[in-house]
Amino acid sequence: xxxxxxxxxxxxxxxxxPVYRAHARQSRKQRSRGSGVLLLLAAPGxxxxxxxxxxxxxxxxxxxxxFDVSKGIFNSPWSGLDNFKYFIESGDAPAIVLNTLVLNVxxxxxxLGAGLALAIMLNELRARVFKKFMQSAIFFPYFVxxxxxxxxxxxxxxxxxxxxxxxxxxxGLFSLPEVSxxxxxxxxxxxxxxxxxxxxxxxxxxxxxxxxxSIPEDVYEAAMLDGATRARMALSITMPLLxxxxxxxxxxxxxxxxxxxxxxxxxxIGDNGTLFSTTDVIDTYVFRSLRTIGxxxxxxxxxxxxxxxxxxxxxxxxxxxxxxxKESSIL
Amino acid sequence: xxxxxxVSRRGFLGLAGGLGVAAALAGxxxxxxxxxxxxxxxxxxxxxxxxxxxTWNAVLAKVNGKLKGDLGFELDAQFINWSNYQQQSxxxxxxGEKFDSALQALWLNMAQLQQSGSLADLTNEVGKYKxxxxxxxxxxxxxxxxxxxxxxxPQVNSAARxxxxxxxxxLADSLxxxxxxxxxxxxxxxxxxxxxxxxxxxxxxxxxxxxxxxxPVPTGMFNAASWENPDTIARAFSGKGMFFLLAKDAxxxxxxxxxAFWDDEGVVDALHRIRKYYNDGIINADAxxxxxxxxxxxxxxxxxxxxxxxxxxxxxxxxxxxxxAVPSAALANIMPLTGGLSAxxxxxxxxxxxxxxxxxxxxxDRSLQLQDWLSIKENHDLITYGIEGTDWEPAEGNKFKPLxxxxxxxxxxxxxxxxxxxxxxxxxxxxxxxxxAQNFDNFTLDPLASFIPDTTPVKQQVAAMSNVxxxxxxxxxxxxxxxxxxxxxxxxxxxxxGVAKLQEEMEKQANAHVKKQS
Numbered sequence: 001x002x003x004x005x006x007x008x009x010x011x012x013x014x015x016x017x018p019v020y021r022a023h024a025r026q027s028r029k030q031r032s033r034g035s036g037v038l039l040l041l042a043a044p045g046x047x048x049x050x051x052x053x054x055x056x057x058x059x060x061x062x063x064x065x066x067f068d069v070s071k072g073i074f075n076s077p078w079s080g081l082d083n084f085k086y087f088i089e090s091g092d093a094p095a096i097v098l099n100t101l102v103l104n105v106x107x108x109x110x111x112l113g114a115g116l117a118l119a120i121m122l123n124e125l126r127a128r129v130f131k132k133f134m135q136s137a138i139f140f141p142y143f144v145x146x147x148x149x150x151x152x153x154x155x156x157x158x159x160x161x162x163x164x165x166x167x168x169x170x171x172g173l174f175s176l177p178e179v180s181x182x183x184x185x186x187x188x189x190x191x192x193x194x195x196x197x198x199x200x201x202x203x204x205x206x207x208x209x210x211x212x213x214s215i216p217e218d219v220y221e222a223a224m225l226d227g228a229t230r231a232r233m234a235l236s237i238t239m240p241l242l243x244x245x246x247x248x249x250x251x252x253x254x255x256x257x258x259x260x261x262x263x264x265x266x267x268x269i270g271d272n273g274t275l276f277s278t279t280d281v282i283d284t285y286v287f288r289s290l291r292t293i294g295x296x297x298x299x300x301x302x303x304x305x306x307x308x309x310x311x312x313x314x315x316x317x318x319x320x321x322x323x324x325x326k327e328s329s330i331l
Numbered sequence: 332x333x334x335x336x337x338v339s340r341r342g343f344l345g346l347a348g349g350l351g352v353a354a355a356l357a358g359x360x361x362x363x364x365x366x367x368x369x370x371x372x373x374x375x376x377x378x379x380x381x382x383x384x385x386t387w388n389a390v391l392a393k394v395n396g397k398l399k400g401d402l403g404f405e406l407d408a409q410f411i412n413w414s415n416y417q418q419q420s421x422x423x424x425x426x427g428e429k430f431d432s433a434l435q436a437l438w439l440n441m442a443q444l445q446q447s448g449s450l451a452d453l454t455n456e457v458g459k460y461k462x463x464x465x466x467x468x469x470x471x472x473x474x475x476x477x478x479x480x481x482x483x484x485p486q487v488n489s490a491a492r493x494x495x496x497x498x499x500x501x502l503a504d505s506l507x508x509x510x511x512x513x514x515x516x517x518x519x520x521x522x523x524x525x526x527x528x529x530x531x532x533x534x535x536x537x538x539x540x541x542x543x544x545x546x547p548v549p550t551g552m553f554n555a556a557s558w559e560n561p562d563t564i565a566r567a568f569s570g571k572g573m574f575f576l577l578a579k580d581a582x583x584x585x586x587x588x589x590x591a592f593w594d595d596e597g598v599v600d601a602l603h604r605i606r607k608y609y610n611d612g613i614i615n616a617d618a619x620x621x622x623x624x625x626x627x628x629x630x631x632x633x634x635x636x637x638x639x640x641x642x643x644x645x646x647x648x649x650x651x652x653x654x655x656a657v658p659s660a661a662l663a664n665i666m667p668l669t670g671g672l673s674a675x676x677x678x679x680x681x682x683x684x685x686x687x688x689x690x691x692x693x694x695x696d697r698s699l700q701l702q703d704w705l706s707i708k709e710n711h712d713l714i715t716y717g718i719e720g721t722d723w724e725p726a727e728g729n730k731f732k733p734l735x736x737x738x739x740x741x742x743x744x745x746x747x748x749x750x751x752x753x754x755x756x757x758x759x760x761x762x763x764x765x766x767x768a769q770n771f772d773n774f775t776l777d778p779l780a781s782f783i784p785d786t787t788p789v790k791q792q793v794a795a796m797s798n799v800x801x802x803x804x805x806x807x808x809x810x811x812x813x814x815x816x817x818x819x820x821x822x823x824x825x826x827x828x829g830v831a832k833l834q835e836e837m838e839k840q841a842n843a844h845v846k847k848q849s
Contacts, residue, residue, distance in 0.1 A: 090798065091824070158617050182811075273803060273805045274812060298794055
């Protein structure tokens with residue numbers, strides 16, 4: 001230390017500058033080589049996004065065009081905001097936007113809650129084989145096709161030919177009247193939520209279980225020494241420590257809150273207009289419009305509107321999260 | 332140690348921009364070829380709905396062997412499932428894909444494609460192909476020309492199309508209805524089936540076709556007035572959606588005065604009848620959610636006593652499968668017109684299905700050569716029924732006996748009235764109706780037969796009304812909601828969607844058409 005100080009004292013500037021410059025040159029070179037390697041590594045990913053995610057966005061201009069099949073997307077005449085007017089002025093927009101938000105908030109809250117509860121319950125199971133079996137069993141619905149779900153639901157709610165069904169049979173046992181489920185829009189947000197919980201509860205629980213395994217055993221041991229019950233440990237240790245995982249899932253969920261889970265909803269509801277008042281979401285509306293009128297301009301305009309509002313929502317969610325829970329913010 | 336790895340922002344933007352420009356340029360490039368003269372070679376791509384038949388590969392190999400030898404090119408049939416056909420076939424035109432022909436129809440996107448110049452004009456082309464011309468009657472070509480221009484080859488196996496009923500004759504016999512001649516008798520048969528209470532539903536309906544129950548086109552399945560006077564054909568801008576009924580005396584007065592379908596007494600009466608049927612369990616309560624394929628499987632499992640039929644001679648084809656579930660099953664077709672088969676229902680004689688030629692990426696001559704080749708009996712039989720001896724064998728009276736499940740969608744490529752064979756399983760009643768439908772003289776030419784409304788001026792209203800119909804009118808067509816209450820909701824929603832403008836435009840165009848015809 002003394003030696004070094006002496007040296008510095010002897011020639012404080014002259015000796016330090018060349019060393020700094022050499023380091024700077026070397027470091028810039030290393031940095032640029034490193035950047036090049038990383039850029040090369042990232043190139044396939046960047047190319048994938050550019051080709052499959054960004055380049056197709058050029059087609060979004062059809063939302064501002066009076067689409068003409070023979071002229072194609074790029075040569076059709078411009079129409080300003082006319083295509084947006086169709087959706088806004090049709091009178092359908094408020095109900096559809098509201099349905100999309102309500103259903104997705106229900107789906108998000110219910111699947112997260114169910115996933116968390118299932119994960120905590122699975123974590124309490126001590127018999128390893130039984131735990132694995134249960135985990136697989138509750139994960140299985142995630143792989144079931146929406147079409148199969150719609151058929152199962154029809155059997156449960158309506159039976160063959162539209163009369164009966166397991167639920168109505170159960171109502172009959174209590175001398176309650178049969179309900180024509182497929183013509184009553186009121187219960188459908190809840191029916192769809194139950195379907196989503198059945199479908200995604202197991203999937204969410206696996207994510208939470210993975211997070212639970214990263215909680216140090218010491219914390220539980222300390223709680224046990226303090227005489228905490230399993231329930232207290234779940235409430236006071238497991239749940240608070242799962243907050244960052246839940247926060248990430250919420251932000252990801254909010255990002256998709258304007259996407260109405262087309263596959264499941266369309267497979268179950270189809271063109272059943274009686275249920276539209278509570279189940280028609282932007283995606284099903286766009287698909288139906290495209291199928292029935294074949295006009296890409298108006299449907300692309302609705303799709304663009306959906307993306308822009310979705311982007312605003314996800315940005316807002318991240319900003320709110322940063323403000324109130326900075327430590328669990330992902331962006 | 333990981334070096335500082337910040338990627339130059341300018342470099343990244345440059346790379347992104349470059350790729351974006353390249354992609355955009357690729358998108359702006361030539362989107363399709365055009366018809367060319369000279370020798371016809373290569374492959375004629377035909378876009379068809381439904382799925383490839385069971386033994387399609389063997390049949391196609393034989394077709395292509397013969398086609399290559401005869402004309403020098405081959406056929407490539409691209410099948411698209413019916414559930415996606417409308418969007419995907421439209422996308423193929425939009426994307427400028429290279430294909431010669433496709434199935435199109437007014438109830439698909441044919442008007443839109445014609446109005447945008449995507450279809451080749453065939454008006455002066457058909458006459459150049461002698462086999463094709465020989466199988467297309469002059470009346471058929473006239474009826475399928477729009478303002479004198481032909482945009483597709485009509486694919487029909489009969490002159491007229493009148494929807495009617497196919498019923499389980501074995502059930503009818505057991506319930507004392509051996510002969511049903513009018514709508515009232517048919518209704519009594521429905522209620523007799525219900526009273527028998529053995530789980531059989533009297534009538535099976537599928538989703539997406541509910542308007543056929545109430546609207547006269549010229550018959551509405553449950554529109555009693557239309558069975559009495561089949562002289563009105565409801566019109567819609569894109570073949571489906573919001574229907575209007577035009578004045579019957581328009582040709583005389585020059586005024587078509589279109590009225591919304593809910594202002595027609597016969598239609599409203601039909602809606603009330605359908606509601607009653609729904610409440611009484613006469614029609615399947617899950618019709619709004621039952622697709623055509625599910626309904627077909629339920630029909631062949633013996634779940635229904637009656638269903639929808641068309642005058643194309645194909646409803647008896649389900650008998651062999653049905654008899655596997657119900658060995659004693661027998662079928663009959665019922666056309667409950669008050670005046671019987673001499674009632675002369677109105678017809679536009681427009682084909683439900685047309686083969687159109689892609690004007691951008693298709694080869695006009697090759698498409699029509701294929702149509703011409705398929706107009707030769709031997710070639711028609713090969714593609715329509717499969718390989719003789721393997722898939723079918725001929726039977727007496729220009730009939731055929733299917734030997735397996737080979738089912739080619741002939742209506743999308745090869746239907747020719749004069750070449751069609753009847754199935755050996757065709758019921759006597761269906762055969763009688765099918766024969767009746769072959770003759771143009773058994774029908775009345777609708778005064779607005781060649782009227783095809785132009786959707787361009789009311790594109791947005793057509794789109795908006797299409798959604799309104801799905802949401803508010805479809806439930807009425809299946810009887811699942813109270814009629815009066817739902818009609819109020821429907822009218823209110825229709826007002827918001829611009830039905831008045833649609834009505835006004837329909838009147839303007841229809842009046843102009845009538846004036847031009849007179």
